[in-house]
Amino acid sequence: xxxxxxxxxxxxFQDGFDFNMVPEKRMxxxxxxxxxxxxxxxxxxxLSVSVIYGANAGGKTSVINxxxxxxxxxxxxxxxxxxxxxSMDHVSxxxxxxxxxxxxxxxxxxFEVTFVYHGxxxxxxxxxxxxxxxxxxxxRYIDREQLFVNDKIIFERxxxxxxxxxxxxxxxxxxxxxxVADANKTKExxxxxxxxxxxxxxxxxxxxxxxxxxxxxxxxxxDQFFVINxxxxxxxxxxxxxxxxxxxxxxxxxxxxxxxxxxxxxxxxLAYMQDAETHTVKIVSVISKNAGSSYGYGVDSDQIESVGTxxxxxxxxxxxxAMKSGAVLVMDELDASLHPDIVMSLISVFHNDSVNKNGAQxxxxxxxxxxxxxxxxxxxxxxxxxxxxxxxxSSLYALSDFxxxxxxxxxxxxxxxxxxxxxxxGAMPDSDLTDIxxxxxxxxxxxxxx
Numbered sequence: 223x224x225x226x227x228x229x230x231x232x233x234x235f236q237d238g239f240d241f242n243m244v245p246e247k248r249m250x251x252x253x254x255x256x257x258x259x260x261x262x263x264x265x266x267x268x269l270s271v272s273v274i275y276g277a278n279a280g281g282k283t284s285v286i287n288x289x290x291x292x293x294x295x296x297x298x299x300x301x302x303x304x305x306x307x308x309s310m311d312h313v314s315x316x317x318x319x320x321x322x323x324x325x326x327x328x329x330x331x332x333f334e335v336t337f338v339y340h341g342x343x344x345x346x347x348x349x350x351x352x353x354x355x356x357x358x359x360x361x362r363y364i365d366r367e368q369l370f371v372n373d374k375i376i377f378e379r380x381x382x383x384x385x386x387x388x389x390x391x392x393x394x395x396x397x398x399x400x401x402v403a404d405a406n407k408t409k410e411x412x413x414x415x416x417x418x419x420x421x422x423x424x425x426x427x428x429x430x431x432x433x434x435x436x437x438x439x440x441x442x443x444x445d446q447f448f449v450i451n452x453x454x455x456x457x458x459x460x461x462x463x464x465x466x467x468x469x470x471x472x473x474x475x476x477x478x479x480x481x482x483x484x485x486x487x488x489x490x491x492l493a494y495m496q497d498a499e500t501h502t503v504k505i506v507s508v509i510s511k512n513a514g515s516s517y518g519y520g521v522d523s524d525q526i527e528s529v530g531t532x533x534x535x536x537x538x539x540x541x542x543x544a545m546k547s548g549a550v551l552v553m554d555e556l557d558a559s560l561h562p563d564i565v566m567s568l569i570s571v572f573h574n575d576s577v578n579k580n581g582a583q584x585x586x587x588x589x590x591x592x593x594x595x596x597x598x599x600x601x602x603x604x605x606x607x608x609x610x611x612x613x614x615x616s617s618l619y620a621l622s623d624f625x626x627x628x629x630x631x632x633x634x635x636x637x638x639x640x641x642x643x644x645x646x647x648g649a650m651p652d653s654d655l656t657d658i659x660x661x662x663x664x665x666x667x668x669x670x671x672x
Contacts, residue, residue: 223259223268223581224447224550226336228347231329232291233284236322236615238332241285241605243269243583246622251600251634255573257581261343262372268338269603270572274587274618275594275642276607277651281616282587283451285607286554290449291320292333297443299424301350301362317362323355324614330365337550339442345370346439348421363418369427371435379422383413387431395435448544449552450537458539459494459503474508478538485534485564492523492535505535530559541568541584548580556586562593569598594638601632606649621647 230238245256245267257268276282294315295301304315320331334347348367353360367379374391377384387409389402400408412426428436450456474493482492490507497504505523523532537556544551557565565588571577572584587607593599601622609616624632624647632638632647641647 223257223266223338223548224335224583225266225268225338225343226334227289227292228332228334229288229292230332230349231322232288232320232331232333233322234279234281234609234614234616235284235288235618236325236613237617239285239288239616239618241272241618242602242620243272243585245269245600246602246620249600249602249622251596251602252573254575255600257575257578257583259338259581260341261338262341264343264372266338266343268581268583269600270578270581270583271569271599272583272585272603272605273569273593273599274585274605274607275589275591276587276616276649277609278589280609280649280651281607281618283554284616285618286449286451286552286585286587288333289447289552290451292335293443293447293449295333296346296421296424297440300420301352301364302419317352318356318358318360320352321355322615326354328354332366337442337447339438339446342438343372344439344442345373346423364421367422369423377422377427379416381418382416384409384416384422387412389431392432392435395432395438397430397432397434400431445547446549447552448540448549450540451554456540457505457536458543475539477542478535481538482531482535485561487531487534490527492527492531493520495520505532528559530561533559534564544584545571545578545582546580548582550583550585552585554587556584557588557590562590565590566593566598569593591639591642594642596634596636596638599638601634604638606647608649 224243226243227241228238229235232238255270257270258265260266274282274285294304298304301317303317321329328351330349330351332347332349334345336343336345338344346369349365350362351360351365352362363381364379365381367377369376371391375386375388376392377388378386387405389396389400389405389408393402396402408430412422412430415426416422417425424436424440473495474491479491490509493506493508494503495506496502505527506520507523507526509519509521523535537553540553541551543549568584572582594604602620604621605618606621607616607618621632621638632641642650645652
């Protein structure tokens with residue numbers, strides 16, 4: 223369960239952002255949608271949904287990229303570049319693209335995440351000097367790294383030393399042969415062995431102190447924190463494929479087809495087939511001319527299905543997986559090419575505590591204002607990203623922040639959509655292309671050499 227995500231000096235966010243999934247106190251909007259779980263001796267609460275609004279190039283995707291970037295760094299254990307970009311997030315594989323671009327200030331990039339997993343609350347973060355934007359030969363090093371377990375510090379690391387190490391709060395996780403009394407000796411050993419471009423968590427802390435604890439943290443990032451960049455180009459397939467030798471057999475996943483038919487897709491069954499030559503999985507439309515017939519024609523879905531149908535079928539396995547495992551699903555442009563009614567239904571599913579029994583969470587960005595409805599979303603679930611035209615830096619805030627910022631209070635009875643369109647909440651595009659196109663039609667300048 224994600225409680226909070228922070229970053230600083232990342233892409234369009236010069237001064238960072240604080241993405242809070244903890245419900246606002248004394249707010250009684252849609253209380254049934256609040257997730258709760260035990261961590262240590264406390265009960266932690268979290269929002270089940272969060273939706274991000276803002277203009278094009280305002281920084282919405284940067285929020286999701288930041289989550290993806292931290293996830294990728296933790297899973298690989300260092301701040302070096304990676305050539306194989308399977309995440310569709312070039313930023314997390316090319317570190318020179320990470321820092322805020324419009325500043326000459328030498329400032330570290332930082333990430334911090336707080337989450338609950340298997341009854342334990344973790345807060346882990348690090349900051350790294352990566353040079354300036356697109357500075358490929360900059361000396362990179364991790365400047366700070368910290369881990370808290372159930373609000374108690376475990377370690378604090380600087381560039382070349384472990385400054386604090388407390389093993390008592392994680393005594394049950396210690397490696398065999400280590401004890402709480404070994405903390406000072408272990409701290410010295412890790413300090414002498416530290417690598418500047420490598421996370422202490424996944425290297426020496428795992429080796430010297432607790433492989434079990436590190437496995438828990440990495441498993442959360444890998445299996446419970448799904449961050450999907452460029453969702454309009456992503457395709458996911460359910461685990462329904464047969465053994466080797468069964469290639470070219472079309473396998474129909476019933477739940478995907480039930481969802482597709484409920485969304486209004488008729489006339490075909492959608493199946494998954496692994497190509498014997500490329501070993502890739504493609505979506506196939508199975509068309510039966512006679513009702514009840516087990517015989518059908520298989521056609522590549524790209525040739526006959528709409529973009530919206532393919533989008534729905536492509537992302538639904540990821541949503542189902544997140545729901546079953548109680549994971550955090552973060553998706554860029556979730557609703558691209560989808561009817562708003564489908565997305566509103568998905569939001570309702572994540573809000574429904576009788577269906578969302580495992581505590582899954584959904585975070586996505588959008589331009590569709592139809593979701594700005596007090597009967598669909600809480601005020602603290604609605605986030606805005608706005609970019610300053612002078613500083614070129616983005617800022618993130620929630621609809622529930624307005625009173626705290628000294629602005630007009632937003633009540634749950636307010637018309638969120640109308641007020642947003644009237645630019646009362648900011649983060650609203652102000653575009654008028656009339657003059658530009660009028661100039662184009664008059665033969666205005668079309669290009670210039672740079």
